[in-house]
Amino acid sequence: MGTLRARDTRDQWWAMAEQKMMHAMEATNLADILERVLDKGIVIAGDIRVQLADIELLNIKLRLLVASVDKAQEMGINWWQQDSYLSCGAKVKDLEQENRELKKQLERNEELRKRMARCEAKAT
Numbered sequence: 654m655g656t657l658r659a660r661d662t663r664d665q666w667w668a669m670a671e672q673k674m675m676h677a678m679e680a681t682n683l684a685d686i687l688e689r690v691l692d693k694g695i696v697i698a699g700d701i702r703v704q705l706a707d708i709e710l711l712n713i714k715l716r717l718l719v720a721s722v723d724k725a726q727e728m729g730i731n732w733w734q735q736d737s738y739l740s741c742g743a744k745v746k747d748l749e750q751e752n753r754e755l756k757k758q759l760e761r762n763e764e765l766r767k768r769m770a771r772c773e774a775k776a777t
Contacts, residue, residue, distance in 0.1 A: 694720030694728070 703711035
C-alpha cells in the first residue's frame with residue numbers, strides 16, 4: 654500500500670513537471686514568434702466591398718502593420734511623433750505654431766488700430 658501511494662505521488666509529480674515544461678516551451682515559442690514579428694514586421698491587408706446591383710455602396714480598405722517602433726522608424730513610419738495626442742514634442746510644436754499665428758494677428762490688429770487712429774485724426 655505504501656509503495657502504491659509513493660508511485661502515485663511520483664506519477665503526479667512527473668505529470669505536473671511535464672505540464673510545467675510544456676507551458677514553459679509554449680511561452681518561449683510565443684515569445685520567439687512575437688520577437689520575430691516585431692523584428693521583421695508583418696502586414697495584414699484586406700478589402701471590404703458592399704455592392705447592390707453593381708452599385709458600390711461601401712468600400713473599406715484595411716491595412717495593418719505590426720512591427721516594433723525601431724522597425725517602423727527604419728521603414729519611415731513615425732506618425733505618432735507628429736500626433737499631438739501621442740507626443741508631447743508635437744504638442745509643443747502645435748503650441749509654437751499657434752503662438753506665431755496669434756502674434757501675427759496681434760501685429761495686424763495693432764497696425765489696423767494705428768491706421769484707424771490716423772484716419773480719425775485726419776477726419777477731425
